[in-house]
Amino acid sequence: MAEKSIFAYFHTPNEAERAVERLKSLRLIDYGIERIDGQAGPGYESLDKLGSTVTADFVGLGRLTLGGDFDDPDAGILNAASVSASGYSSGGPDNRVTGRDIMLVAIVAEEDYERGEQIVREEGAL
DSSP states (O other): OOOOEEEEEEHHHHHHHHHHHTTTTTTTEEEEEEEOOOOOOOOOOGGGGGGGOOOOOOOOHHHHHHHOOOOOOOOOOOHHHSHHOOSOOOOOOOOOOOOOOOOEEEEEEEEGGHHHHHHHHTTTOO
């Protein structure tokens, strides 16, 4: 059976999950939902590590707020200037970051590809 991949970008994980539920009515072979961003590395994944902010035992704002793992200090400084790191403004409602940062990759049977594309668009995908 021939397969095709669908790449779809959403505003929220819930939108992507709704799309997957609908894609399951097709011959969905596999799928993955991930948050994508411009930061390298996992940064602070554990709330336990956030206590180190009191003692100033952290690399920088870009790592703390964006989860970036920067090899170059200049890259960390530049990322700390992002509105996502500073929290000053994102331009979106309630100061939330706008845009599509949730990616769904779905592999479907080739004959289901066009219907799959239609489903993800109906659920808000770009």
